[in-house]
Amino acid sequence: xxxxxxxxxxxxxxxxxxxxxxxxxxxxxxxxxxxxxxxxxxxxxxxxxxxxxxxxxxxxxxxxxxxxxxxxxxxxxxxxxxxxxxxxxxxxxxxxxxxxxxxxxxxxxxxxxxxxxxxxxxxxxxxxxxxxxxxxxxxxxxxxxxxxxxxxxxxxxxxxxxxxxxxxxxxxxxxxxxxxxxxxxxxxxxx
Numbered sequence: 168x169x170x171x172x173x174x175x176x177x178x179x180x181x182x183x184x185x186x187x188x189x190x191x192x193x194x195x196x197x198x199x200x201x202x203x204x205x206x207x208x209x210x211x212x213x214x215x216x217x218x219x220x221x222x223x224x225x226x227x228x229x230x231x232x233x234x235x236x237x238x239x240x241x242x243x244x245x246x247x248x249x250x251x252x253x254x255x256x257x258x259x260x261x262x263x264x265x266x267x268x269x270x271x272x273x274x275x276x277x278x279x280x281x282x283x284x285x286x287x288x289x290x291x292x293x294x295x296x297x298x299x300x301x302x303x304x305x306x307x308x309x310x311x312x313x314x315x316x317x318x319x320x321x322x323x324x325x326x327x328x329x330x331x332x333x334x335x336x337x338x339x340x341x342x343x344x345x346x347x348x349x350x351x352x353x354x355x356x357x358x
Contacts, residue, residue, distance in 0.1 A: 170194045173305055173334045174218065174233065177226040181213045185355040191233075191336060193305075195349040196329045202354055203340040210354075211309065211338050218307055218336060233336065236299045236308040239283060239291040246284045253286075254279025257298060265301035289317025296321055304333030311340070322347075 170193040179186040184206070191197050199214070201207055215235045216222040241251055253271065257279075261268040271277055271294050283291060292313055299306055308325065310318035322344065325335050329349075337344060345351050 170332075172230045174230065174336075175228045179214065179217060179224060179226055180357070181210060181217075183357050184210055185357055186214070187352055187355065189350055189352050191334050191350075193332050193334050194329060196326060196335045196337065197350045197352060198337045198339055198342075198344045198348040199352045200339050200342045200345070200354060207340050214338060215307055231305055231334075232303075233305045233307050233334075234299055234303050236292075236296050236306055238288075238312070239295050241284055250282040250284055252279060253277060253281045253283060253294060256283055256294060260295075260298040261301040267297040267301040270297050287314075287317070289313040289320075293317070293321060293324075296324065300324075300328060304328050304331070305335075306333070307336045307338065309338045309340075 172190065172192050174191040176186065176189050178188045186199060189197060201210055201214075213222075217224045217227055218229075219233050219235055220229045239256075245251065257268055257271070271290070272279075274290065277286070277290065283294070286294070289312075296308065306325070308321070310321060313321060322337075325333075325337075326347075329335050337348070342353075
């Protein structure tokens with residue numbers, strides 16, 4: 168018996184690019200390799216909009232919603248006048264009784280009074296990941312700006328969630344995870 172279907176794509180065409188057909192079921196981690204380059208960010212945003220259902224695409228059928236793990240951003244003015252703390256961020260963005268709502272505090276230098284802007288981009292992204300996982304286990308994510316060790320910590324967490332019945336799509340600009348996922352899809356450049 169197969170796992171419940173999350174998403175089914177007959178192939179996504181966006182401008183000069185084509186993402187071959189794929190399916191995502193519960194218990195699966197799909198890596199979509201987009202290559203590095205100037206095209207990456209815009210293409211990633213287009214795909215996020217399609218795969219989350221924010222933009223309709225006739226070739227993509229969504230059975231259960233996926234949530235993109237956003238990158239933490241704080242305006243310069245807010246950072247200087249009223250900086251956001253880890254505790255306030257988690258209070259606003261997590262389900263309070265979920266295990267992921269306080270998982271970041273396992274890191275010894277992080278507490279509820281730590282200002283978000285003082286953390287490395289990896290720890291900011293890890294907090295965002297934990298907040299998202301406290302709300303859903305069906306996610307879309309990237310590993311941009313986390314460094315090798317940070318990316319591996321995030322990836323390991325997501326693999327565990329997937330193993331427990333979650334589902335995830337990694338939009339990647341490196342292909343190191345090619346052999347460490349359920350399905351690997353590679354961007355095709357159209358002529």
